[in-house]
Amino acid sequence: MSMSVDQAFERFPELGRQRLMEYTGISEHEARIQCRFHKGKKDVNEQDIKLGVAIGDIHYPYQNSTVDICKQFIGDNDVDYFLLAGDQLDLDLISSFNRRKPLLKERKRLQKTYDGFQRDILDPFNSVLRSDTKRFWLVGNHEVRANRLVEEQPVLEGMVEPENCLNLSGYEFIPENGVVTIGEMSFIHGTYYNKYHAKKNIETYGRHIFSWHVHTNQVYTMHSPVDTLPRQGVSVGCACNLNPEYMHNKPSAFVNQFLIFYLFPNGQFTYYTPTIINNRVIINGKLYEG
Numbered sequence: 001m002s003m004s005v006d007q008a009f010e011r012f013p014e015l016g017r018q019r020l021m022e023y024t025g026i027s028e029h030e031a032r033i034q035c036r037f038h039k040g041k042k043d044v045n046e047q048d049i050k051l052g053v054a055i056g057d058i059h060y061p062y063q064n065s066t067v068d069i070c071k072q073f074i075g076d077n078d079v080d081y082f083l084l085a086g087d088q089l090d091l092d093l094i095s096s097f098n099r100r101k102p103l104l105k106e107r108k109r110l111q112k113t114y115d116g117f118q119r120d121i122l123d124p125f126n127s128v129l130r131s132d133t134k135r136f137w138l139v140g141n142h143e144v145r146a147n148r149l150v151e152e153q154p155v156l157e158g159m160v161e162p163e164n165c166l167n168l169s170g171y172e173f174i175p176e177n178g179v180v181t182i183g184e185m186s187f188i189h190g191t192y193y194n195k196y197h198a199k200k201n202i203e204t205y206g207r208h209i210f211s212w213h214v215h216t217n218q219v220y221t222m223h224s225p226v227d228t229l230p231r232q233g234v235s236v237g238c239a240c241n242l243n244p245e246y247m248h249n250k251p252s253a254f255v256n257q258f259l260i261f262y263l264f265p266n267g268q269f270t271y272y273t274p275t276i277i278n279n280r281v282i283i284n285g286k287l288y289e290g
């Protein structure tokens with residue numbers, strides 16, 4: 001009997017190494033690897049596969065059409081996991097970098113910023129998510145600006161931090177530099193921004209790691225034993241303007257993206273980082289325009 005590896009597992013889901021060698025004619029070494037890969041594929045039906053969406057570096061109020069396109073995608077699909085991956089708010093109006101730049105803060109108000117974020121970003125996302133979607137709020141280095149303000153002026157404690165000024169009910173709050181792990185995927189806002197930050201992340205965390213923070217797309221794949229899945233560090237692009245004030249029109253590698261992932265019951269996954277160019281992108285064959 002001769003058949004392909006996939007055919008063999010389809011007919012005999014409990015197939016062992018010896019019988020796989022017999023049916024397909026592959027070597028013992030290859031059969032060992034195939035058995036391990038197929039172990040988690042047994043009895044997976046579509047409803048066991050979970051869908052997740054993660055979006056980071058929105059930098060409200062400097063967001064762009066990426067946010068709207070992400071929301072449209074969520075509205076079209078049944079999303080099980082939703083992550084706001086850090087730097088949801090820019091908070092430039094309380095940044096120490098802008099302490100001596102009143103021109104950049106003219107007419108800006110913290111309360112107005114939080115009200116606007118709730119109205120324009122958070123509530124619209126919540127309205128398209130399922131009531132039981134598992135949600136995460138990751139703190140990025142820009143949210144931390146509120147904590148820096150409190151360190152300087154402790155009387156403001158409890159009055160200026162995003163978690164105290166927004167309605168984050170339903171969201172699991174992940175403090176600065178925290179890690180969310182779902183199956184074999186781990187998510188961080190990110191701290192490294194060196195040229196090879198995706199490599200730095202995978203080397204540091206030692207597992208599949210998805211990060212934001214650098215506003216660009218970068219992937220680094222680690223060497224790994226042949227009988228394990230390759231581990232990657234993936235840096236996902238941003239959802240905000242690509243030419244912020246502080247860049248002074250300097251060249252950048254900024255790119256607009258969000259992350260879509262499908263998670264299998266055994267923790268393995270498939271992911272996509274659609275890139276939005278000129279307010280449009282095609283996902284699953286559908287044109288999205290923001």
Ligand SMILES: [Fe+2]
Nearest residue numbers: 057087213214
């Ligand atoms: Fe950012």
